Amino acid sequence: MTSSRSLTLGVLNGMGSGALWGTVFIVPLLLHDFTSLQMTAGRYIVYGLISLALLLPRWNILKNILGKAEWIALIRLSILGNVLYYILLSTAITTVGGPVTTLIIGFLPIAVLVMGIRAGSSIRVKQIAAPMSLSIIGILLIVSRSFTAHATATPTHSVAFSTQIIGLFCAVGALASWTLYAVENTRWLLKTSTVSDHDWSLLTGVVTGALALVLVIPAFVFHAAPHAWLDWARFWGVCSATALLASVVANGLWNRASRLLPLTLSGQMIIFETLFALLYSFVWAHRWPSIVEFCAIICLITGVLWCTAAHRTPHNTSE
Template identity: 20%
Template sequence: MRGDHLNLVIGVAAAIFATFSWSLNFLSPYVTGHYSAYDFIGVRFVFAGALGLLFVAMHWTQVCRLRVGEMALAFCLGMVGYVGYLACIMGGVIYAGPVITPAFLGLVPILTAVIGNATNKTLPWTKLIALVALAACGLCLTNLEHFARGERSAGTPLLIGVCFSLSAVAAWLIFSVFNQRAFERNPQLHPIAWTGLMMTGAGVGTLLLIPLGLQWSVFNFPTLGFGWSNAGHLYMWALSLAVVSSFGGAWAWNIASKRLPMVLTGQLISVETLFAATFGLLVQQRLPAANEIVGLLMILAGAIGAVRLVFAPSV
């Protein structure tokens, strides 16, 4: 029982670190300068792919122990969970504006927790629904200001934006479900080797999407140039997030997926909102509004409640 309890502690700590590292992505709009978010994302995932190849080479022995199907799954999860997810978010923002897509993404922790409990019942449904409702209300309160001032460019096809937004939710759910099942089927999966394969897939996916981005004219590199004098800061930030967020976040999440039930990892995803809001407040140099305080506390309470319920049998 003590070993199970330690596994839960390590898993929760890893999940919280993963959400923290992923929340650093919300700083990217403040560091791009004259370059676009698409320039930043493209460079970042090319770096991530190169780092992924390095990790694969460093842990080649562990990689060789994987079946071909497992290697292909990790590769595809990188394309779906990294590139596909972000590409869908971009499409949602382009066609539906900056409000609709974040609103749909608020469904991710809720649906992940529900799917996890439906697949492998861990918590009583009555208690889970109460915790999910608490987190959902918290997410709504936290984003209240965005909904209130939301606006959308006239004439843009809203339906396309909604489809992109739903596709982003689907991409993350696919990533979460299949990544969790991979560790359930093979507990011996090496987290760094698995993460390296995913990052390699993300790098390849990015290279495949660059021609589409050029066609849509979303990149500023062709006009601003690739030189270090202009883009050096972008390269440094992209490399930093590739290491801390793309690798560190995915590696920590794989450790959590290996040790925690999906219903708990799903609930812990909502903690990313807490970290992201904190970074946003620091950048804006302001105190949180009343609705933001209440919303963040509700999110935190929902996550803590889920952790306590999962820990209870082992304590």
């Protein structure tokens, strides 16, 4: 049985990770003169270096705990949740656009919820049907607003049908990739109870950093546009801040939430990334949310709180 205290701490950790993950959405605005591949490589290389530095004092202990299976799992998780996910996501955005990609990726909480129920969660579908409906309504409202803004801000242009198909497959692939990451990461966190949430995040960072080295040549050689040294200083400063806050700290908080919450609820914490990304975008644009956006926010917050309350009811843990 999951205690009320564990649920509260789990939700707070989930909110914290979402607040920090949401900062990633303003990085392209700060580094608009660099490619998405460069931003991805820069962030994950710094993530790997910071993780390695923080792990060194405990390395002798960890190396005796981790076996071949754990290292293979870390490689899979790093690919699914970081490298592959962002490659697919960026490809989808550049081919079918942000609104369509947002619509597909926005169903991450629902996908994780379904996987949690299939994994044998004690929660009943009818207990969370209403709050999940609210979350879906909130996602659709956000996407409808995104489509409207996209249509009015950009001229219409034709995109090849084959390119659209590739983009759609990439968006669906990104959705599947992160869903598998969330499920497998939770399973391994519960399985490797001798490794702390923070250390598991740092180990993932080391592996992700090593994988990101593969992106160095295509990112910084094939796309070697000239930049002043001040631009490079800004680039590495933003990448370092993003790696520290949105990767090291946020992933540690997410791992803690994943250990404290059942999978059917931890998946709902992803909604906070969307909520905080919206908040940051309003601050950046110096405006208040529109009526549609405000209604979407209310639906999303109510859906999460309602879903949390459903997991607190005694009968969902006695079966």
